[in-house]
Amino acid sequence: MSTFFEKRQLVTPGDMLAEGTYVAGENTYKKDDKIYASRLGLVEYKDKMVNVVALKAFYIPKLGDTVIGVIVEVGFNGWTVDIHSPYLAVLRASEVLSRPFRPQENDLSKVLNAGDLVIAKIIAYDRSHDPRLTVGEPGLGKITRGQIVKITPTKIPRVIGRNGSMVSMIKQETGSHIILGQNGLVLITGKTLENEQLAIMAIQKIENESHISGLTDRIAQAIKKEKAKQKEEVKNESKT
Amino acid sequence: MSQKHEKLIDKKGLRLDGRKPEELRSVQIEVGILPNADGSAYIQQGKNKILAGVYGPRELHPKHLALPDRTVLRCRYHMAPFSVQERKSPAPSRREIELSKVIRESLEPSIFLEYYPRTGIDLFIEVLQADGGTRCASITAASLALADAGIPMQDLVAACAAGKIDDIVVLDLMDTEDKIGSADVPVALMPNLNAITLLQMDGILTFEEFEKAVNLALEGCRKIHAMQKEALKTKYVNVKEVEE
Secondary structure, eight states: OEEOSOTTOEEOTTOEEEESSOEEOTTEEEETTEEEEOSSEEEEEETTEEEEEESSOOOOOOTTOEEEEEEEEEOSSEEEEEOSSSSOEEEEHHHHOSSOOOTTTOOHHHHSOTTOEEEEEEEEEETTEEEEEEOOSTTOEEOOSSEEEEOOGGGHHHHHOGGGHHHHHHHHHHTEEEEEOTTSEEEEEESSHHHHHHHHHHHHHHHHHTTSSOHHHHHHHHHHHHHHHHHHHHHHHHHO | OTTTSOOSBOTTSOBTTSOOTTOOOOEEEEEOOOTTSSEEEEEEETTEEEEEEEEEEEEOSSGGGOOSSSOEEEEEEEEOTTSSSSOOOSSOOHHHHHHHHHHHHHHGGGBOGGGSTTEEEEEEEEEEEOOSOHHHHHHHHHHHHHHHTTOOBSSOOEEEEEEEETTEEEESOOHHHHHHSSEEEEEEEETTTTEEEEEOOEEOOOHHHHHHHHHHHHHHHHHHHHHHHHHHHHHHHHHHHHHO
């Protein structure tokens, strides 16, 4: 029984992580009592569990996740939604319209058209069926304003931070409203364009540097620096 | 056959490009150089220059190709018209179609295909400059591109060829050695699992020579695997250096 790496060390697919009575967790697999990594990422040993936090992955739908998607097709009784995953999601008309829905009378493209962005929740998904979405809860529905940033979905927990510390810090510092889609899309709505840009900068910085320690402090500092820069620019503009 | 041509190995025991029989060509690998692709890698092995790009797993088109129990890996190996001395027609040749299949089959065992049913992974390999041993270099680069795309896999696949020139078993043949020499044995290996995923032979070898060639090629694969890991890590370590 032994482990072969230090905590939070970078491993590549195929690296042997542990031998003996360990349990294979995320992004690992077990073969003949040995545990190997299946993705590029950072190892974590927790009791008997061996996990790899992937540096890059794609989104796999999970029941109850909030996601941000783009309508790609308007059908007879619903919409097809691209949720940046290997699978396209389905949003049924009955989930959006409260009244009974009659295909002859209602024009679905007037409600949501191709290219529209929606915040939705996954209500059904398994290996043999495409994910199904709903927008029938508060906070969900069509997106009308703001900016979208795309990051790799494995970094979403880092943007949230411990008990939401990171995201609330960014919200406070930039004065923007942030909605995180578990699929790696982030919606930012601020009072001004500058506020939104500040938040986008912060989130992109998290994506690039989340595997290096001391993240929250570094992000807070970067936001302050950027804020000062923006003020400077405003000053210069008013002078000229 | 080799008598008609100049000697491939000189009196000092060195090859045409000055390598020892058991020496690899110089290898440079870079990962993640195509921002549009989900994963990518570039390899230079001697004069070979090869680019690999991966898209997916994604919705497979045409849809009837999708399988209910696993991902479909599609692979295209293509040589640029300017990759060789004589212009190569850009249309896929018999050889390219075969190599696409060979490369696909050498990578399939390394990927957990059953994780994402009904989807497809598209792998594109573009040979920009060819100088012998492109199938091996392509496999090396393609495996890295797959890892860079975040596709779960059992192990990286490293590939390397060995062969016989002037009655001596040598590692990593270049174009002239491949054409004039008497045998070529490309091998692909999953080094951590110690599993061979590709083994071909072109030419004539005795049993002893074949065994020697395979062992030599496996050793080459392990050396290339070390460079693969290095390249994969470098992409993320560099961020750290920029910061400090």
